[in-house]
Amino acid sequence: MTASEAATVRTANGEDGDGTNGAGPVVRVEGLRKSFGTNLVLDGVDVTVAAGEVLVIIGRSGSGKSTLLRCINLLEPIDEGRILLEGDEITRKGVDVSRVRQRIGMVFQQFNLFPHLTAIDNVTLAARKIRKLSREQAEQRARELLKTVGLEEKADQHPHQLSGGQQQRVAIARALMMEPHVMLFDEVTSALDPELVGEVLIVMRDLARIGMTMLVVTHEMQFAREVGDRLVFMDEGRIVEEGAPADVLDNPSDERTRRFLRRTLQLPESLEELTVNEEGVEE
C-alpha cells in the first residue's frame, strides 16, 4: 500500500471528522457476561481498545473469542455488563443496532461474500443501499479499495472464481467500504491454505499501519508479535492474561496460557521432548 492509498483509507476512517476518535477508547467492554442456555461462554470480560490500537485475542477453541467479537457487533444479545463504542453505550435499550454496526467492520473466517455478486458488487452493495452512494461514486471508491488489497484486476469475478485468500481480501475491502471506525477479524486466515495466509495478513498489517483500530482473533503468532500492540489470552470466557504480545508469548505468567502455547507448539521446547495422552499434548 502506498502512502497516498493509505491516506485515502485514513480519511475514509472518519478520524478527520467528528473528533470522537483519539479522545477516549474506541471500544470498551465492561463486565460482559453471556450464556447460551446453561453454557456460560463469557464470564465477566473487561477489555479496552484505544484508537489505532491492534488488540490480538488468542485462546483455545470454545473459550469465547468469537462470541466476544459477535457481542461487540451486536450479533449476540448480552446478559450482563455493557459495551461502549466511542463513548456511546451500544448495549443500552433502544439503540439503533444497524447504525451501530455501520461503524464496525467485521471479517469472518468463511469470508461470507455474497455468491451472486461480483467482487466489486460485493464491495459496493451496502454503500449503495445504506450510504446511498451513486453507483459511479461507489464503484470508484470500491476500485480504490480493491487496489489497496491488490485485487483491482478481479473486480468483475464472482467469489467462486477467486481463491480463498482473494475472497478474504475482497471481504476486507467490503468492510472498509462502510468506513468503519473499528475492524473485527475473527480467525480470518483459519480457512485458508497455508500459502494464502500471508496475503491476507499483509493487508491487515497495512491496515494497522495506517491507524485502523482492530480486534483480531487469530492463531497466527508471528502476526500477533509483529502487528499486535497488545495481546489477551482467553480461557473459559475470561481474560486470564494480557500484555505486550512478545511478553505474553515468550514469558506467559499464567499456567493456562503456558499450557495453550505449549499445546500449539508455540513455546520454545523441541518437538522431540513432547508426548501425548488422551487430553492432547502431555504437560
Added chain:
Amino acid sequence: MILATYDLWAFVSENREELLDGLLNTLKVSAFAIAGAFVIGLALGAARAHRIPVVSQLTAIYVEVIRNTPILVQIFFIFYALPQLGIVFDQFTVAWLSVMIWGGAFNSENFRAGFQAVAYRYREAGYALGFAPFSTFVNVTLPIGGRIALPSSINTYISVLKNTSLMYVIGYAELTTTSLNISNLTLQTTESLTMLAIVYLTLVWSLSALIRLLESRLALPESR
C-alpha cells in the same frame, strides 16, 4: 374407418375462432394465476422462513389444506360452496383464483425452502455491514434464496398452467372446455384431444423455455 375420417386440420380450421378465444382465455387465466402464485409464494414463503408469528402458522394451515385436498374439490368449493355463504364470483374469477390459490400454496413451500437454504452466514454478513433485517432480506436472502427456489417454482407454474384445463368442470370456456364442447357436438373427439395435447405441449415447452432463459441469466454463478 376412424382413421379414414380423421382430419385434425379441418377440426382446427373450422373452429378456429372459438378455439382461439379458448386459447386466449387459457393464457389469461394462467397469467393471472402465475403472477398471483408468484406474489403469494414469495410473501408467505418469506414469512414462513423467518417464522413471522401468526402469518407463518396461518400459512402452514393454508399449505396443508391445499396440498392435501384434491384441486377439483377446491374448485368446486369456490364455485358452489362460497356462493352459499354469499360470496359469488364469475367463472373467470373462479378460474384464475382457484389455480392461483393452489399454486400459491405450493409456491410458498418452494420459496420457504429456497430462503431457508440461504446459509445464515450470508445474512450475518448483511447485518454486519449495517443492513436492517428487512433490507437484509431484500438484498441478501431474496436474491440468493430466490435463485435456489427458481427450478421448483417453475414446476409449480407449469402445473398451474395445466390445471387451468380443469375449468372444464365449471364450464369456463378456456381451451379444453371449448375444444371438448365442440367435439361433443361434432364427434371429432380424437382430433379435439390431439389438438389439446399439441397445444398444451407447446405452451408448457414455451413457458419452460422462457423461464429457463431467465434462470440461466439469474442462476447463482457457480452453478452456471
